[in-house]
Amino acid sequence: MAAISESSGILTAVSKPLRTNQEGNRPLLHGLWSLEVDISDRSKNIVAASNRPTNSKCIYQCRCIILFLGLALWGCSGQQSALEPSGEEAASVAQLFWAMLGGGAVIWLGLMALLATAIRGKLGPIDNRAATQLVFWGGAVLPSAALVGLLGYALWLMPGLRPFANSGAPQVIIEVTGRQFWWDVIYRLPGGVQFRTANEIVLPVGQRVEFSLKSTDVIHSFWIPSLAGKVDMIPGRTNRLSLVATKEGRFRGPCAEYCGTSHALMAVEVTSLPVQEFALWTERRKQPSPGVFAPGSELFEKHGCGSCHRVEGTSAASRFGPDLSHLGSRNTLGAGILPNTPETISSFIVRPDAIKPGTHMPAFDMLPPDDIRSIAVWLKGLE
Amino acid sequence: MTRILPSETDSLWTLFTAPVIWALHFLACYVLVAVHCQKPGVLGIGFSSVRLIIAATTMAALIGILLSAWLAWRQWGYGRDDPPHDDPTLRDRTLFQGFATLLLSGLSFVAVVLVAMPVLFISECLR
């Protein structure tokens, strides 16, 4: 536990200069909060944080801080602890865990006391009948009773954890497809509106959303520990998951089923926003980024990036690789593995395989460095 | 009662009666639900009927296990002798078998009850 407080201590030290360097106000506080929560582990921070006001600007502010801190602190992109729940299911399950942990500790300590007594022979040899009674009560009756109770608890929890809306009810449906090694995301909003993004998910707080989970290559598993348990993405099957985020926050969701060489380098960044801000966010996502008209788009098209990627508002429309329409506004690059800067974008274009072994994107190290730089800057501008 | 039930058999297999009943019960529950949830049309019944069938299967399984337990109890000499039954005699070997079968019946009984518990709580396939 000492280590935890220590790491928060360092964190506070790092954050202090930030506070003085920038115009500290609500957004900045939010940004700092993200850092603290994401990196430290104390649940009281979460509780405090949930009361804090926030808006979409905060996210951008936070991102600036990440940029400022660079690689070292990119963990700011989200936290992923199942023990610090920000969703209904995660909270119920965390409660179940603490209950089981308590019970388990009592059982273990009791058994160890018994074992120690037996080894030290303090009781003296007990008679055969008493020993058999111990086996009967301790080995059979007690566990049976405890298990009936525990199973009842879990079964009682199960139906309520992932209810699915009745057909016809308006609901946000997010279709996520696992790919080696990134996430293809399609939002289907009530009223038939839909748009596409990749490696990021934004959710409304307090509203139940439904995920439709698929895969087109190998098995992946979709998991946002702070919100809910995982569900596999299996080729040929469509799995469903429904969840409610109860708090605003930023979370990280790793791929939880081994999916090949870079399985470790596949995560999705998740943000939960108040309903109005979520609506604003979807509004912006439905349209092309204002940045598409900036210089760089012609290079993007000329070098054939459009044969794999799609950017709304340009002729690039392939769905083979991640959708880059609003790449600039994402916090991370390469499915949650790098901070999102023109530099990292450039290095990814040059040698994707060096950053993410086994990726299906070819290297573009034969392109002129200036062109790559321009494309990277342009992509970063797609906010 | 004693006459209806089979007389004592001299076989190792009677030991496994109760666990086999558990296995059949488990398999029946699993297959029924798997087919019902995957192909709702095939069976043509609702989930409440599935629950009823499982309840009936469970009752049948529990009765079967009780029967096996009763036979085992009889073989154990109605508990007149205490374990460990470690004499090198036919009698002790038989008593041992009876007692072990009785214990296995007890475990199987609890296991069947545990396996049937889900239908008390869960009322649809819920995919």
Added chain:
Amino acid sequence: MNTRARSSAPPGKAQEQRLREVWRTPSGWRYWTSVNNVDVGIWYAGAAFAFMLFAGVLALIMRAQLAVPDNDLVSADFYNQAFTLHGTVMMFLFAVPIFEAIAIFLLPPMLGARELPFPRLGAFGFWSFLLGGVFVCGSIFFNAAPSSGWFMYPPLATDEKLSGIGADIWLLGLSFIEVASIAAAVEIIVGIMKCRAPGMRINLMPLFAWYLLVVAGMILFAFPPLIAGDILFELQRMFDWPFFDPARGGDPLLWQHLFWIFGHPEVYIIFLPAIALMAMIVPTFAQRPIVGYSWIVLAAVGTGFLSFGLWVHHMFTTGLPQISLAFFSAASAAVAIPTAVQIFVFIATMLAGRVVLSIPMLFGAGSIATFVIGGLTGVMVALAPFDWQAHDTYFVVGHLHYVLIGGMLFPVVAGIYYYFPLINARHLSVRWGKIAFWLMFTGLNVAFFPMHLTGLRGMPRRVFTYPGDLGWDWLNLMSTAGAYTFAAGVLIVVADIVRPKHGDPKSALNPWNAGTLEWISEPEEMWGVRSIPIVESRYPLWDQKNLVADVNAGRFYLPDVEEGRREGMVTSVLDAKPEQVIRVPATGGITMIAAVALAAVFLTLTFKWWLAASLAGFATLATILYWLWTGTAEIPKKAERDAGLGLVLPLYTSGPASVGWWAMFITMTGNSTGFASLVFGYFFYWTIHADFTAGATGPGLTWPLISVALFVLAWGTMMLARSLNANGSVGLMRTILVTSSVLAIAAAAAALAGPWLHRMDPVAHVYPAIVWVLVGWTVVHAGLGVIMQFYCLARSVAGRLTPTHDMDLRNTCLYWHFLALMAAISGAIMGLFPEVGG
């Protein structure tokens, strides 16, 4: 009883010398042709331990890589190969084989037997295991190791580009080892049921034997589903049959079902034998009989059954209906009850005795302390809602290592310290033992306890690196430190085992004052027991006065040699009444040759050298036929043998009285489980598709039913042949036997005609593919049936099968019962099911 034993004439030194000569292990290079259970057991254990150390080194490399975030000590690809091999090797090349090794080494002396009933089969199993293991492990030095995880989930593992040749190496190398495991299971079951010392009724059997009986039974039902899965998997990889390809009607989930129907019982197959060792160690060091012998039997049998109702708890996150998950949660919870019983039996025994805290007991206590933690977290992950969070995270890594190290490795190390005097009459060091224990115990807890927290903080399994600052850094560093501490402990144990001990004092014959029979056997002697005793107690060495002296003076059964043969006794299942004197084969290299030939089959298949593979296949068949011809169902020169103490027993039995019949019965039970798994696959595809034939034509009704009719006829004529032979009509029997073969060949042709004439293309869709697999299974088994018939014919012509000595014929009939049943079921399913039920 003993008065009878003592009244017999005092045996001479010459007798002892004759016995020693017959059981002598050859020297020089011929040493490796030994089939004696003591030699094979030690080789087996040594090889398994070597594989364990290799997998341990891989684990240390992995822990070094994970010590700090964003580490680049090893490449992603190497890491993935390493974790795949670590899991695979620990499971298939250490945990299961080490129990087979211990069983082969310990069972005969523990049961008061000279040998297991099929020594060559045991040796064959060992050589298969060694070759397969070296093949799988060696692949990493060519950067060709499997890298898709020890569970080999398709489509990752079926995709040639993503998984390379590693997946073939895994599948073929391990199929080979699975065959070896099933061979060991047959050997162990028959050994325990039929080769116990006279008087050892089932209520007197050592608990180790009870556990091993259950475990071997579990292997019969657990391994075949995996072999069936392997067949489907390799057919997809080699010939593109789409069993797991959703685009053509397949489903990756079928593999998961088949894998875990094997995989979960596997955990208990590993755990129960280790607990069996504890059940031998605890009474010795409590110096009293175990409390609740019947309770242990309950626990072993109960666990054996319940463990088959848990497999879906490895699939809680695959999106199956919640009600299905709930059943498996319930069964997973239930299995905790027998496990708790076992723990309490040990504690109660200790409380009822006076505990000597020796090194084995220290490891035993450490085992209980840590295994219980693994058990408790096991109950946690058994509950589906919690598993949705914990599944595939470091929580599970922590849980499974507590279970496997606490529940398996610690008891095995305890067993090594306990039984070492039985291997070479020396003790391992107490001082170093203590140091090793505390290093291992501390290391285990420091390495794996933090992992529970790491996992709940969101760290997934099987990641070659991780980002910093997610709250995992110091936890991982701790785990790495713990892992190296643990390794230091293991190293001390290994060093103590391999160090020369010529200077050490020799240990006494029964140094711990144990009560069970294995402590009679002298490490220098290869005969198991000098004479086969009459057993009257669960702890004969405690309760039967002068037993050791009488046994070692040759005052019991079979103290002498006849016709220079290795001999043992066969007794009845329940009461161990003497039934037969069995002659087991002595030293011979044929098993090694058979294993090499079979290895060649698997090796050539890996590289798709079809011609070489078929040549190797013929070589294997020829070798095995030679082996059977020369070493089995031998007609003795005289019908009976005086076993001593006035007991005269037959030397030849056939039918259910013979061990060969039991071996066939057990093998075919396992075989049927494999068949049932394929049938499960057939219906699985039916459930997941609205129309599972996808509009493709089936094999029709006619040909499958003709095939069934012909198979039934062939079976009927086979039965007729047996009774004709028994009645002495040998000539007619031979004619009928040939008729039966012709009918069988016609039946197989009819089975093939259905899908062939309807032009069913197995590459196009999963329906024709699974139909072809069922047909293929039937045809291959029919082929084996015909080979057996011709074998019987040849034996009859050669005078090795007569009306009174008809073991081969009766075993073939038994095979045919199973064959006819499988053929009837597959014909009926293919012909009737999609048409009628579809």
